[in-house]
């Protein structure tokens with residue numbers, strides 16, 4: 001596919017975008033969980049279940065706040081920025097008007113997702129009376145994208161940013177799907193996640209088509225330079241340093257003795273995912289490389305050797 005073959009999804013957006021079709025979701029006051037247990041292993045640990053099971057809901061509410069905070073950072077600081085630059089033709093990679101129009105719908109969707117997330121933050125504080133503890137000001141991508149961009153010469157930096165955002169937009173789907181299936185979680189939270197997932201299905205296709213257009217027009221020399229920074233990006237993106245630091249901070253806030261805090265920190269410290277081909281997000285990441293045709297290039301396969309099956 002080249003830029004001339006690009007088909008806009010504007011009609012689909014008019015019919016299906018959640019900002020066009022979904023009602024405001026209201027958090028219900030019932031006995032269901034506010035966050036899936038499977039997404040916060042701290043509460044499933046032996047020490048937690050033995051020593052402070054009554055603090056489970058506090059931990060789940062704080063983890064929801066962290067999740068919401070991450071969504072707001074991702075949408076407004078990462079995806080919005082790149083999509084807006086494409087829409088406004090401020091991007092080093094030129095795209096036709098149809099791409100730029102679709103990029104503007106992505107800006108609208110992402111800012112709306114951030115608004116909905118902030119709405120749930122407010123509703124949760126009102127319902128539970130629990131104020132958020134100090135939340136991180138960055139997500140892993142806030143560091144991983146600049147690190148990858150810094151590894152190529154100036155003319156290739158926007159292309160690297162595009163590829164990084166496209167990778168990230170292929171992985172949110174997994175995150176959100178885990179919520180949508182869980183029957184122990186509040187219906188409104190599941191609706192929130194399902195709404196988000198609906199828009200993200202459209203986005204992942206958008207980003208992989210843009211990367212494909214760029215990649216097909218890139219020289220072998222440019223491709224080789226970009227391929228070299230891909231492992232830098234993936235390695236930093238898949239670390240859970242910020243999340244682990246949040247869990248430690250959260251444990252500090254629990255009303256338990258110092259020795260139990262110490263034991264909980266040890267248990268969550270042992271939980272981190274391996275950065276390698278067994279990481280659960282690798283399948284999604286490889287899907288972008290396949291759909292965009294990047295994996296057809298030997299330099300990309302070589303750079304990603306550690307992650308390929």
Ligand SMILES: [Fe+2]
Nearest residue numbers: 075109110113
């Ligand atoms: Fe989103």
Ligand SMILES: [Fe+2]
Nearest residue numbers: 079169200203
């Ligand atoms: Fe998105």
